[in-house]
Amino acid sequence: MTDPSSGPDSGGALPDQRRPAPTEAGPGVVKRGSFGANGSGDTSGFGGLVRRPWSPAPAERPYGEPFDEVTDALVAAYPGSGEAITKVVVDRGELTFHVRREHLVDLCRTLRDDPGLRFELCSSVSGVDYLGTPDRLHSVYHLTSMTYRRRLRLEVSVSTEDPHVPSVTSVYPTADWQERETYDMFGIVYDGHPALTRILMPDDWDGFPQRKDYPLGGVPVEYKGAMIPPPDERRSYT
């Protein structure tokens, strides 16, 4: 297993595709202890474990091919790219642009139509909830360029108080159901979506099940005389 805490690259060498990108301390929840052993006079030492939140460190040029080529083509084709892209991450051979939501739709249109980019297929739209960070809800887009056989990830982050992201259905009609699913599970509101309703959960469901603060549910079960708690209440090692 590679060491996750390796420092930032020095000397401008191309990053090894296989190695995880360096991470930096980020905002978020500090996790303490293990086995739920907090303040219980635990002497095992597990109560003293501390895991700090992280965020991926921004990549520095050169990113390595073909990421430099993609970035150059995008900078040339999209005038506001400096403002639109807040952070570029190169991690494990994958390129991620963190994008301001105001620019998302125009950026996607450029990525799809520019002859040097040609990301024709929007493979996947999904959400991730980084509980504890300021803009905790991330809307993640995986784009595929069938012409150049490349992939690219766009990430937009919003808060739960203002969970609005413009819909990309006008550029990629395939995002229709995927945005509905992300709304259903995370409560990200896609403005401009033709019919943003729940898709997997019942129409009248309250809450957004895949948010990290939404309980998993379940009941304790008796097994050979012992009560087994539901999975989200079992002892945690993380």
Next chain:
Amino acid sequence: MTSSSDARGARTAGVGTDEARGGNAPDPYASARETTEGRVYTVTGGDFQEVLAGSGDPIDDERMVLNMGPQHPSTHGVLRLVLELEGETVTQTRLVIGYLHTGIEKNTEYRTWTQAVTFLTRADYLSPIFNETAYSMAVEKLLGIEAPERATLLRVMLMEINRVSSHWVWFATGGMEIGALTAMTNGFRAREWCLDVLELITGLRMNHAYVRPGGVAQDLPPGAVEEIRSWLDKMRREAHDLEKLLTGQPIWQARLKDVGFIDVPGALSLGVTGPLLRASGLPWDLRKTQPYCGYETYDFDVPTSDRGDCWARYEVRLAEIRESLKIVEQVLERLEPGPIMVADRKIAWPAQLALGPDGLGNSLDHVKKIMGQSMEALIHHFKLVTEGFRVPPGQVYTVVESPRGELGAHVVSDGGTRPFRVHLREPSFINLQAVPALTEGGLIADVIAAVASVDPVMGGVDR
């Protein structure tokens, strides 16, 4: 939070909430009565007289909204189609899904990295090996490790056996839905032979949990290679027989030809991949275009057609079975003894399995060693199984070409012993979006053929 029984009650009523319909407006499709639990709608059917009486003379107005499913033998699983008809012509198709939603993605966040495989294999239950491989490749990419050579070969072989079995189910269910019952009996018989092979190798017919992060659960049992060779012969014969049975058959042709058309730009904008896209004419197969698991070293073709209709999808799937058999044969020639799990004991699950009197279990030798000789091994075994291993933080997206198209696994780690987020980009889910494009403007009978040709698996659609 609404309790699930309430939610299910509202769902059976089938039609949104009061607010959505604007207060107390009567619903033309369901009678309502007030109860202490709120308003309850009753959908009984058999009310054509009343419904049509409300909207005028049925001869003047042939517009009808027909609800097909969710429990209907022709909807390919618990899929509900809401069709607006003008006579026999479909003017609008709306799909309602979610009846099989089991929260697989959320559940994985409360299990270890290895246990998550057991959940994900149940998503698209007709192609479990693909779900497992996509996820395991993602975890391996996060860890920065690579499965050993033999494990990769076994993955490729099982994926192709699984692709064949999945396509057989398509022939069986698709054939049954449009009335070709011999296609069903032949298809399910052939699929059963595929499941026999999978059972011999993994121990289970379905939901194998065989591919694990770092490799596969166990090596081939004795006699498996001979068994697979005889299976290959059987499959070639079955494919030949099925082709002879169906290709020249006039009814089969009439039901499939020029039905459910979609072209390449339409498919791409709707995100449609897999046999549907290839039947429209684009040879986009991730095994060729973005190879993984060493697929670039195998000799096989990507069957395509430019018709873009249900018939083309039939031809493409039939040809894909033959290509998969070619790959399995090449794997058998390459198989050499070797490890099937990474050497790192901090990741590889203790997989010393043996056939016990009560089925598969840990081998007695292994149990004897950890219980009698090596306390450290026992502790290690226990920690690895209960606590699991840690995965460095980050996110990856890995793809495999499943029988239904691009299957992607978006996996996020926060550095802990459990996945932070797992999302499956399910080709069935995405491809289903094309159903309105395939069916609107056609006849209602062709809806069945079109939905069948998409081959959605609701376990994957709803996850």
